[in-house]
Amino acid sequence: MGRVEGKVAIVTGGAQGIGRAICAVLAREGAKVVLTDVNSALGEKTAREVGAARFLPLDVVDEGQWRSVVEATVAEFSSLDILVNNAGIVAGPGPNDIENVSIEAWRRVLDINGLGVLLGCKHGIGPMRRAGGGSIVNLSSVAALGPSPTIAAYGFSKAGVAHLTKSVARLGAPAKIRCNSVHPGLVRTAMLDELEAYQAATAGASADLTREQFLRNVPMGDYQTDEDIAKGVLFLASDDARWITGLELVIDGGMTL
Numbered sequence: 001m002g003r004v005e006g007k008v009a010i011v012t013g014g015a016q017g018i019g020r021a022i023c024a025v026l027a028r029e030g031a032k033v034v035l036t037d038v039n040s041a042l043g044e045k046t047a048r049e050v051g052a053a054r055f056l057p058l059d060v061v062d063e064g065q066w067r068s069v070v071e072a073t074v075a076e077f078s079s080l081d082i083l084v085n086n087a088g089i090v091a092g093p094g095p096n097d098i099e100n101v102s103i104e105a106w107r108r109v110l111d112i113n114g115l116g117v118l119l120g121c122k123h124g125i126g127p128m129r130r131a132g133g134g135s136i137v138n139l140s141s142v143a144a145l146g147p148s149p150t151i152a153a154y155g156f157s158k159a160g161v162a163h164l165t166k167s168v169a170r171l172g173a174p175a176k177i178r179c180n181s182v183h184p185g186l187v188r189t190a191m192l193d194e195l196e197a198y199q200a201a202t203a204g205a206s207a208d209l210t211r212e213q214f215l216r217n218v219p220m221g222d223y224q225t226d227e228d229i230a231k232g233v234l235f236l237a238s239d240d241a242r243w244i245t246g247l248e249l250v251i252d253g254g255m256t257l
Contacts, residue, residue: 003238005030008077010069012060012120013087014052015042017189018139021226022084022233024050029234031082034073038087053077060087060116066123073127080127082237085120085161086139088113090154090195097202098152106153113157114164121168125177133176135237138165139229140181142252150202151195158183162248169246178245180236185252186214188223219254 009026013019014035027033027050035050036058037043047055054076056069074080089112090096092105117138128134141158148155161181168179186192200210215221232251235241250256 001029003029003234003240004082007031007081007237008034008073008079009082009084009237010034010036010073010080010120010124011084011086012036012058012116015039015046017191018184018187018226018229019084019086020046020050021230022086023047023052025227025230025234026082026084026237027051027053029238031237032077034069034077036069036087058087060085060119061111063119063123066119070123070127079131080124081131081134083120083124083128083134083136084139084233084237085117085136087116088139088157088191090191091151091198092153095202096153096198097150101152109153110157110160113154114160117161117164121164121179125168125172125175128172128177129175134178135241136165136168136172136177136179137233137236138162138179138181139233140165140183140248142183142185142250142255144181144183145248145250145256150199165248166246173245178236178241180241180245180247180249182229182232182236183248183250183252183256184224184229185250185255186218186223187226187229189226192223217255218252219257222253224251224253 014023015037032053035047035052092108140161143155144158165181
């Protein structure tokens, strides 16, 4: 216990799923967690349930809101030590395969999954530099490491997150600002339910068959839990990883072997 004791963390997309688990684990390990989400009602509720220090509304594609969240966090807690860019979506409206994806859907995914992470890094680096260092953890995906033709924008955006992470790591290293990416595989969350339903509809298959096909790609034979991912984030956020930067931490049960 206490692996991030006294540290101040901002987590985006913290109201549910992996983000919720990250907030809960960081709070349990002693961090003052600022839980952010575009869904204010659910965000407030989750913050109370997981023991977050406070909730702040944040649309990750709005640079003005990013400024406000970072400034409010530093004003209240006098520091920013950990930033977890977790907010993301699988698909935009309509088809998302390469042949049929709309420009609207493509831009929506890239805005949230790509621009949202850029803005977090852009506005998180300054307070961390002034504090003498910090840890940025960006949520990518195994989709960044292989082809994803049916959800092309998602894979493209997550590959961009992995590349941006390395650039931030190189930029921040002299100031002891570490930046690493986490690449989940199949995690049993509402986002995975959405993906399975989309893939089933695209293939004209049942949800059960699609789920079975998904699991065939996991050598360890089961889904990860959101806490499995949160514990990886905890490690990278903690001083246990103080000399680790630019890493792609893959938590996928062997999918990418």
